[in-house]
Amino acid sequence: MRSLRYNSRWNSPEDVDTLVRLATMGTQPPYGLLSEMLDDPYIDQIIFESKHMDYPQSLDPITKDINTQCIIGIGRSRKPLKIQIPLVLNPLPINNLNSAIMKVLIKTALNTGCAVVIDDHPINLQTIDKNGKTGKLIFRISTLRTNITPEAIELADAFEIDLTELNFSTPSTRFDTTNKDLLKGMIYTLREVCDYRVPILVRISNTKISKTVETLLKIGADAIVIGEGLELKMLSPANLIKSFVGPTEAITMAKRPFSILNAIDKGQNLLLECSPKNGVDMLKYLCLGAKALYITVPQLVALGCDLCGGCHSNKCNAAIATTDSKLTDKLDIDDAVVKISNLIFAYNHMMRYTMALLGIESVEDLSTECLGARDYTTAAVTGLRLMGLNASLPFWEI
Amino acid sequence: MVLDEKAARDINRDIKRRLKQGKPVKVLDLKGLDCIAAGINIEAKVFVEGYAGDFFGAFNCGGVITLSWPKGTGTKASNHIAGNFVGNNMLTGGIVIHGDVGDFCGHNMHSGVIIIEGNCNALVGARMKGGVIIVKGDCGDMAGAYMLGGDTIILGNSGKNLGEDIRGGAVYIKGDYKSLGFNAVETDLNEMDMEKLETYFTHYNIQVDVSEFKKIVPKRKVR
Numbered sequence: 109m110r111s112l113r114y115n116s117r118w119n120s121p122e123d124v125d126t127l128v129r130l131a132t133m134g135t136q137p138p139y140g141l142l143s144e145m146l147d148d149p150y151i152d153q154i155i156f157e158s159k160h161m162d163y164p165q166s167l168d169p170i171t172k173d174i175n176t177q178c179i180i181g182i183g184r185s186r187k188p189l190k191i192q193i194p195l196v197l198n199p200l201p202i203n204n205l206n207s208a209i210m211k212v213l214i215k216t217a218l219n220t221g222c223a224v225v226i227d228d229h230p231i232n233l234q235t236i237d238k239n240g241k242t243g244k245l246i247f248r249i250s251t252l253r254t255n256i257t258p259e260a261i262e263l264a265d266a267f268e269i270d271l272t273e274l275n276f277s278t279p280s281t282r283f284d285t286t287n288k289d290l291l292k293g294m295i296y297t298l299r300e301v302c303d304y305r306v307p308i309l310v311r312i313s314n315t316k317i318s319k320t321v322e323t324l325l326k327i328g329a330d331a332i333v334i335g336e337g338l339e340l341k342m343l344s345p346a347n348l349i350k351s352f353v354g355p356t357e358a359i360t361m362a363k364r365p366f367s368i369l370n371a372i373d374k375g376q377n378l379l380l381e382c383s384p385k386n387g388v389d390m391l392k393y394l395c396l397g398a399k400a401l402y403i404t405v406p407q408l409v410a411l412g413c414d415l416c417g418g419c420h421s422n423k424c425n426a427a428i429a430t431t432d433s434k435l436t437d438k439l440d441i442d443d444a445v446v447k448i449s450n451l452i453f454a455y456n457h458m459m460r461y462t463m464a465l466l467g468i469e470s471v472e473d474l475s476t477e478c479l480g481a482r483d484y485t486t487a488a489v490t491g492l493r494l495m496g497l498n499a500s501l502p503f504w505e506i
Numbered sequence: 507m508v509l510d511e512k513a514a515r516d517i518n519r520d521i522k523r524r525l526k527q528g529k530p531v532k533v534l535d536l537k538g539l540d541c542i543a544a545g546i547n548i549e550a551k552v553f554v555e556g557y558a559g560d561f562f563g564a565f566n567c568g569g570v571i572t573l574s575w576p577k578g579t580g581t582k583a584s585n586h587i588a589g590n591f592v593g594n595n596m597l598t599g600g601i602v603i604h605g606d607v608g609d610f611c612g613h614n615m616h617s618g619v620i621i622i623e624g625n626c627n628a629l630v631g632a633r634m635k636g637g638v639i640i641v642k643g644d645c646g647d648m649a650g651a652y653m654l655g656g657d658t659i660i661l662g663n664s665g666k667n668l669g670e671d672i673r674g675g676a677v678y679i680k681g682d683y684k685s686l687g688f689n690a691v692e693t694d695l696n697e698m699d700m701e702k703l704e705t706y707f708t709h710y711n712i713q714v715d716v717s718e719f720k721k722i723v724p725k726r727k728v729r
Contacts, residue, residue, distance in 0.1 A: 256565065256595060256597070257597065258547065258567055258597070261547075282614065282633070283591075283610055283613055283629070283632055283633070284561075284591055284594055284595075284610070284613055284614070290560070290591075293540055293541055293560055293561045293564075293591070294561075296514070296540075296541050296544075296561075297541050297544040297545060297561050297564040297565055297594070297595075298565075300515075300518055300541065300544045300545030300565070301544070301545035301547070301565045301567075302545075303522075303545075
């Protein structure tokens, strides 16, 4: 394995320094904090294979146009979802997330070209600049808020049916998505509502993934979002980190030919909800089979969240998980938009930088062949090739 | 559940095409297909003859949809003319059903009117947030369950757990019910309620005595 190194074809050493600084931000808060807080044992042990560093030739990320656009819903929808940076900003599903944070997320998505998950609350709709819209809006249909207004139908770039319900905060789950037949009917009626214009995503929990994916394949959803299993945990960022089992489990499934890899081969798009530390982690998830990533915690850390776990107390010092006007007045929306935009651009820079070193021009060319596992456990869990052995472990050979 | 996506899509596409041209639409000889007349977003009238499957008139936004048996149809063993989830997630407009319907009629509707000439199965108006459902016959169990707003008006009798975990809105019932659900309590009608009901009945040409109705409301309102 070679480390990232200077390529003589680039314009100047300063360019490389700038890129690396943008991509890592190791010494500057909050990105240094981010890399300390988000720690996953498996993803850290996955590295890029050295042979892909040798040939084909490394590319110049400055002059070469590296394509990071992901497209979801080709074939079924008249207007597939095209995301410039394969990131979807996912608001933390807690009840006291204030409207200012939603404004920040929407503005950030519109500025950076990634997507954001929202509902059609009037405050959200007022925030959207319909003329200057560049980011993508994914309208979530869940128990908490399900008003699908004509305005939302016009603005939506995709609909997401959320099956990971939070039962304790609402009277009941939706009854029209309780089994696969009803879900199939829901997906069909949603397609009729938007006149087959936008794709329909289905968000599932991280439990019983293989069975659910097989079912959803038959039903005909455009993409499957695998959540972090928040409904099983307490909803605080600190516990979100502990519940990182979800996406890891999804990653482990990615190599198994009978489940999600099968789904990917059949054109089913897989979106992972995870917490990448940096662009390299993001690229690893994409190599493992994800089409795009839902991020929840990193943007909150960028806003100053210290993962104290006190979201329920309504006394969030970072003015994120609170509806107290004394605290929310402290939040500067424009400043917050810049912070999250910097984080996303840093992700994007580092991802493009690494892709250039790997000699890959498009995210569509990414695959598990680019990756290797550095220790036995990771190789056993993920099914990737073990470095040194240069092969998968015997029980993965099918 | 018979979701023949191609057949349903062809019918819905034809309905929308004719509605855009300003022509009247009449669907004949419907035989239990799901998702018919779903997602209509034009203010127009649609007449359907036959019997429908699930999700009839779902996500209706402005259309006035009438479902009835074909003329000259004799007496049937079952008067079930529509399946479950009639008017699911309805936004505006109206649906008139000349027969009995299945479960979850008016589930999660936000506005508009649903009139059922026959009986309803369980969970009428479950999770509804607004609008009006008028049932001229009897209802099954758990009518008005988890309601957050709107009015459910039942002219016949109801089963067990009427208004189960109701959080908002009101259920008006003329006949009897077996039991009330959690968080539901019976109250008398006030003048405003009577005036509202009279307005509905006058508008939809229903002849009943308003004073016989009982009102079911939540013990505590959540939102």
